[in-house]
Amino acid sequence: MQFSFVLPSTIRYGSGVVKELNQIIDQLGAKKIMFICDKGIIDAGIYTRVKALLADDKTCVVFSDIEANPKDYNVQNGAAFARDNDVDLIVALGGGSPIDAAKAIAVVAKQGGEVRDYTKRAIGPDCLPIIAIPTTAGTGSEVTFSSVITDTKENFKFTVKSPAIAAKVALVDPELTYSLPASITAATGIDALTHAIEGYTATCTEPIAEALGLYAVEYIGKYIERAVKDGNDVEARDGMMMGSLLAGLSFSHADVAGVHCMAEALGSMYDRPHGLCNSIILPHLMRENLPYCTAKYARVARALGIEESDPEKAALLGIEKIQSISANIGLPAFKALAIDPKDFRKLAEMSEKNGSNPSNPKPMTADDYEALFYKIDAL
Structure with missing residues (x-):
């Protein structure tokens, strides 16, 4: 290497x-x-x-x-x-x-x-x-x-x-x-978690970026709910800032991937907040990627505090944990973005065209992205 x-x-x-x-x-x-x-x-x-x-x-x-x-x-x-x-x-x-x-x-x-x-x-x-x-x-x-x-x-x-x-x-x-509203703390926090996970699992990643991303997951998983619940929790604010910093270093030396491809398409067409889009899409695309990076998702789960030796079970529990965290901190479902399904094909084509698409663990075509948009919208 x-x-x-x-x-x-x-x-x-x-x-x-x-x-x-x-x-x-x-x-x-x-x-x-x-x-x-x-x-x-x-x-x-x-x-x-x-x-x-x-x-x-x-x-x-x-x-x-x-x-x-x-x-x-x-x-x-x-x-x-x-x-x-x-x-x-x-x-x-x-x-x-x-x-x-x-x-x-x-x-x-x-x-x-x-x-x-x-x-x-x-x-x-x-x-x-x-x-x-x-x-x-x-x-x-x-x-x-x-x-x-x-x-x-x-x-x-x-x-x-x-x-x-x-x-x-x-x-x-x-x-x-400290003065950041809870809603922004929540959306930007899961945005940082997305950076960490995609930096760790991108197809072009390397060991230093992997280490930074995995450690960022640990910080964010530990502190995000506390930071949202109490903005004056000094330890939690410090932990979230460190997690965000490590995640930034991770993905900047690897890449982001499919979550960002979809989120950036939504931001381009609908001008929706980038962090919010990432936070909503993250667990759903992780499920798509699961067969292609099971072992890595299992390590993400363990960084989130899940104790499960079987890699596939651990990975699934990790995805469920992320969904649980998002719900606990008040992040909405995809419907809240008010995206017209007639635009799903265009959004999917934009996602495939995104320069970070090749970095996604699962090779994703426009058809794959379109199907995922419909799947998320139906939940």
Whole structure:
């Protein structure tokens, strides 16, 4: 086996590490700072709180026109904003959408063109440096070097990927998740679990990514229900943030798989929240995959605390455990997404077309995805 494990970001982890922001900006030699976030971060007061950490010698501007499932025009507008304001560093503050958008903005602002160009065009090293500060325990985007953007003309999600767009520093502070609503804690938490399981089981995975993914499952399984039940449970918030971080490192060095293929199709066509889509689909696609990765799913089950020696029984119990956790934390069924069955074929074709489809343990065709959409919808 041959593989590379590239980690271009410095990770600073722990309660209170966000207070190091000004010092890190000084180390990077920046003076004109562009915060990228969404309206929710502004309304919650998190932007004001973090901006207050900067010394008076810094000039700040903020770009908050970032939508869920960030759009190509969010990136183009953000890149123009960065150029117009002559910024020399980005602070990406929020969940996966602002951080993914920031990574795409960092390259387009310096290298020009349309963001979709960079699915085929090489990304040079000249990108705006990024400090990523996650406010959810879910996406792991602060430590990945990919950015998922929605093409609004074709209603299709595409990925821009290069170590050059990775954050220079990830400030991973669980204190920033304390005020996160229970519903978002739940959806982003199972999103992280999806990253961990798919990073562990992807056909292109390798031992380091496997280890990270499996350990992430253990953290998330132990703490997610506690974090949803009591947002001020410090140990649970810390455990969820660590689980999300490990899961991000896992899938970024392997891949995601069929769950994401389906979720990204739903996000593209219906603009549904990505984490919620992942959380709903995860156990159903695991059942499809079961004959193709029974032993690995059995290890996932054991990481979730299930004691069963028979691999197939353990794997099935693990899937049931994930469904039980989802129910306990209030996640809805597929019907809640309000998807029109007439779109299932188109969604299935988009799922098959997704670049991560070959990484799914079971080879999945559009027919397979369509059948699964109907099966989930009927439950």
